[in-house]
Every structure is written in C-alpha cells, then in structure tokens.
Amino acid sequence: MAASEAHYTLPRAEFDKPVKMLIVVAPYYRAIADQLLAGARAEIEASGGTHETVEVPGALEVPTAVGIAERLSNFDGYVALGCIIRGETTHYDTVCNDSSRGLALLGLQGLCIGNGILTVENMAQAEARAEAAGQNKGGGAAAAALHLIALSRKWGGQREGVGFKPARDEYQIAASIKGKTSA
Template identity: 75%
Template sequence: MASTDHYTLPRPEFDRPVKLLLVVAPFYRKIADDLLAGARAEIEAAGGTHETIEVPGALEVPTAIGMAGRMKKEFDGFVALGCVIRGETTHYETVCNDSSRGITLLGLQGLCIGNGILTVEDMGQAEVRADPAQQNKGGGAAAAALHLVALARQWGAPQQGIGFQAGGDMS
C-alpha cells in the first residue's frame, strides 16, 4: 500500500499550563500502553501535564470524560484512548459507533477531546496505528485535544445568555 503524506498543524503554544486527562480502555494492554506513550510525549512536548485513568472498555470512555468534565474542573481537555478490533458479531459496530458518538456529543457541548480510540480489522493494524514510532495515533489524539484547548482559550469562556435558557424570564 502506498504511503500518503499528511499535513500536521504546528504544535500550539500556551501562555499558561495545560492539563489533560487521558482516559484509556486497556483491553489490549500493549496497544493501550503505546497509545499512552504517544499521548504523554505529545502533551509533555507542548509543556502540558496529564493524569491517566483506566475504564473497562471503549463504551465507558465517553462516560468517564463526561463525568470528569462535570465534576473535576481542573482539566482543560481530554484524550480518549483504546482499541476496538472487529470480531465475529455486530458488537464491533455498536462499540465503534456509540463510543465515537458519545465523544462527539461531549465535544459539541464544549469539551476539548482528542479521539484516539482505534477501530481496526486486526491486531496488526492496531499495532501500526498505536506505535509512537509509526502512526502514533495516541500522539495525534493528544495533539487534537491541545489544538482544541488553544481554540477555546483564544475564543474565551462562553457568554451568558447565549442559547436556550430553561426557566428564564421571557418578559
């Protein structure tokens, strides 16, 4: 298969520290460890810090990110990490679609999330994508989260009174 060159945005710079939460589903431990290594290296190269938590599987990743986003205001962004390998049943589609949908919905609500949940056909594909010396998808997910944090800081905090306000005075 021919190699394709991809453009990568320059690493964002920050005037104050960035802290990301890495949420990993370590079902395939070697893959998870490679994804974590790539993500941690990218965050540290940007001068950021990180904390890591583990969840049972890819379906729990968006739930944990949503909980942290509501309850732990210390994180500027999040990195979702894990791996789903196609099996013999339709469970693969459910896990891939629902974990991705959950992460997307949280992002649309304003959380800065880099999605590094691999969805692959076999272990060989997973190994190439997770390896920091090859495709480094963990590093790419961390870079995505850092870029979103930079955008959020550039645009500032949400303004009061924008969007639907339940129970507000309409007069």
C-alpha cells in the same frame, strides 16, 4: 496502504498558561493501549502540559468517564484512547459507533477531546497505528485536544455548553415572588 501516505500535521499548539489534561484509556488490548498512552503523554508534555490517566473497562465507558470528569473536575481537555478490533459479531459496530458518538456529543457541548480510539480490522493494523514511533495515533489524539484547547482559549475560554438556558429571574416556584411567599 495508509502507512505510506503523507499527511499534513499542524504545528504544535502553544500556550501562555500550561494545560491540564485527562487521558481516559480502555486497556482491553494492553500492549496497544500502552503505545497509545506513550504517544499521548509525550505530546502533552512537549506542549508544556500536565496529565492524569484513568482506566475504564472498555471503549463504551470512555465517553462516560470524560463526562463525569468534566462535571466533577477541572481539566482543560481530554484524550480518549482505546482499541476496537473487528470480531465475528456486530458488537464491533455498536462499540465503534456508540463510543465515537458519545465523544462527538461531548465535543459539541464544548469539551476539548482528542479521539484516539482505534477502530481496526486486525491486530496488525492496531499495532501499526498505535506505535509511538510509527503512526502515533495516541500522540495525534493529544495534539487534536491541545489544538481545540488553544482555540477555546483564543475565543475566550470554555463555555458552559450549548443550547437553551433559561434566565434565572424568569420563573417562580410555589407562588413565591422575589422573597415574598404566599400564605
């Protein structure tokens, strides 16, 4: 069983300047979400950081909320929290895969995200993983985001994403040439 396995944990990330984190939580299973939140908040505060928390309806909305916050705010990193418990339909697979894929794509764009969305078979597994005094997956997700922020700062700060970006002076609009317009 996973609870009896020993896992290596990196030492807590350290910062010269405090970090500002956004925790995005889907509280569909409120008791589980509250435990995940307690663990994440404790980890962020232990590193000297600050945090804000927003709630979204479900796990599918977590990546969208992170993306909106990245475009419209100034957070150093993000913690994604929620719980998906297998049900009787394949909806479980869709929610697990799409929420995880959305977070991974944002991470590949340079966002520092810790994924604490539990994907479990039953409530007992969720409780064991969420408990702040137990497996503390909320704290683990916050720690992951903090380590990514530390790497980002080490390597020169966050960049504006990955991929093609045209040079600003290489194109013309409506036949204009640097301040001259055609009649």
